[in-house]
Amino acid sequence: MPAPPRETSTRSEHSAGGVVLREGDDGTEVALAARRTRRGDLAWGLPKGLVEPGEGPEEAATREVREETGLEALIRSPLGDISYWYVWDGVRVRKRVTFFLMDAVGGDVSKHDDEMEEVRWFPLREGLRRASYTSERDVLRRAAESLGA
Numbered sequence: 001m002p003a004p005p006r007e008t009s010t011r012s013e014h015s016a017g018g019v020v021l022r023e024g025d026d027g028t029e030v031a032l033a034a035r036r037t038r039r040g041d042l043a044w045g046l047p048k049g050l051v052e053p054g055e056g057p058e059e060a061a062t063r064e065v066r067e068e069t070g071l072e073a074l075i076r077s078p079l080g081d082i083s084y085w086y087v088w089d090g091v092r093v094r095k096r097v098t099f100f101l102m103d104a105v106g107g108d109v110s111k112h113d114d115e116m117e118e119v120r121w122f123p124l125r126e127g128l129r130r131a132s133y134t135s136e137r138d139v140l141r142r143a144a145e146s147l148g149a
Helices: 057-069 124-130 134-147
Strands: 010-024 027-036 042-045 048-050 071-088 091-107 118-123
Touching: 010 057, 010 071, 010 118, 010 134, 027 057, 027 124, 027 134, 048 057, 057 071, 057 091, 071 134, 091 134, 118 124, 124 134
Parallel strands: 010 091
Antiparallel strands: 010 027, 010 048, 027 042, 027 118, 071 091
16 A cells, blocks of 8 residues: 655745846956755855845845855845745745845955855856856846846
8 A cells, every 4th residue: 555645844935145246357247156966066056045034135135145255245236036946854945036136346255155165256158157057047147138248
């Protein structure tokens, strides 16, 4: 006799993050952060993290960029939201991430937190190819389009 289906709990999370830009020698550059996936692969992505209680998405995006990349950044404009599902410790999580276009105004990518393995500046077009997740590539495309790139 087959086992009865296990009930899976579900929760929602709201995160915020940024597409952090600077002008480099060869044009606009974007900061991407790399972390290991559960399978051990290196995944390049945009800095983002949970919106804490009492915090708005703008404050969360600025804080997460600082923590995950070591960069100080100012918000230029909103880039919209992405949503996706993942499973963590048997719990289905519906994640919504609010992104902002941001300008780097200080800091140093070598000062990123331990959550990230590496943070690096890429020419914007290369960043579009390097980003590991389709939804984040879409956000990067929105950023490039807003710049006319």
